[in-house]
Amino acid sequence: MNAKFSPSLMCMDLTRFREQIEAMNDKAAFYHVDIMDGSYVKNITLSPFFIENLRKITDVPIDVHLMVNHPEDIIPMCLEAGADIISFHPETANNKIFRLLMQIKEAGKRCGVVLNPATPAAAIMEYAHLLDKVTVMSVDPGFAGQQFIPQTLDKIRQLIRLREQHGWRYLTEIDGSCNAATFGQIAASGVEVFIVGTSGLFSLADDMNDAWARMEANFSQQIAAA
Template identity: 45%
Template structure:
C-alpha cells in the first residue's frame, strides 16, 4: 500500500479561521472531507453546498462529500452540479438506487463511494462493490463529532483489503471516526488508504493550525513508526 492520505473533516475546523486553515491545509493534504447532513438520516445538520462553494474559492483540492442524508438522489444531483470530485452515499438508504446513482456519478466524470455505518456489514454492498471508487468505514456512530471509537469496525477494513486483492477491485478504503494519537496504531494495523481527521486528531489540538498539524504528524509517526508524506 502506498503512503496514507489525510483528509481533514471540515465540519470540525475552526470556522472563525476558515481562510487561514484552508490556506495552510492546501499545502499538506490531498483532499477535503465534507459532511452533508439533513437532520433526518442523522439528527444533526452541518455543512452545505454553499459551504463547498466557499472552499472552492480558496482551494483546488478534490472535495469528498459524505452524504448523511435520506434523499440520496436529490443530494447526488446537487453534488454533480457542484462537480464534487467524490460523492459518497450511505449504503443503508441505497436499496433500489445504487446502480442508477453510481452510473449517474460516473457519467458526470466523478467518483462514486459508499459509506457503511457500524451496524452495516460489508456483504451489503457486494452487488455493486466492483463499481465503487471508494468505501468508507464508519468507526463511530455517524452524525456528531467526538463519538466513541468502535475498534471492531477495523475488521471491515481488513476484509475490504482482502477482497480488493482477491478480486482486483479498484476502490480506495477510507476510515471515518476518532482518528487520533489514541487510535493511530490500531488503525494503521488495519491498513486504510485514507484517514479522516477531525476534532480529536487535528483541529482541537491547539489554536493554530500549523502547530496542530505538526502535533498530528508527530503523533501519527510515533504511534505507527511510519513517515507521513
C-alpha cells in the first residue's frame, strides 16, 4: 500500500520547529496545519503566521484545516501566507461553499472539505466535482488524543465508491488517532492519506528521524498482520 503521511504540526515540539521540519521534509507527503478559532471548537492552535514561517523552510505542500466559524475571513490570509491546500467544515459555510471553493481554486491552490464523524458522505454530493481532498474526522474536532471512532471507516469506503462511480478525483484522508493501534483497520478502508499526530508519530522518539522510522515500522507491521 502506497500510504501518504501528513504530520499534524499542532502536535510537534514548537521549541524545535526548524529541526523537526527539516527532518521531515524528505518524508512527509503534506504538512497538516490546524487553525482553530476558539469558537467552532473550544481550542486555539496555529495561524496564518505559522504558515508563513513554515513556508520559509519547506517545499512540502502545506495543507490547512480550518476549524473556524467564518472560513471566509481566514482563507485569504492562508492563501497569502503560502498554503497549498485549504479545507473547511461544510457546516460553517453552507451558504457560500461554492464561492469559497472557487476562491481557493482561482488562486491556483487545492481545496477540500472536512467531514465530522456525524456528517454523512452524501453531504458533499453537490460540489464533490470541485474537491481535491475530502478529510474524514475519526474523532470529534478540536482536541488531540481522543478515542478513535471506528464507524467513520464506513464513510471512507462510501467516499471511495462515490468517487469511482462519478469519476471524481479527490484524495481521501483520515484525521484522528492514526497510530499503531489503528493503522491496520484504517488502511483496510482504502484511505490514501493518514494524518499522524502525538500518538502516531511525535511521541515515538525524541529524534524525529527515529520517530518517523518507528511510525513506518508500526504501519508496516499492522498491514502485514491485517
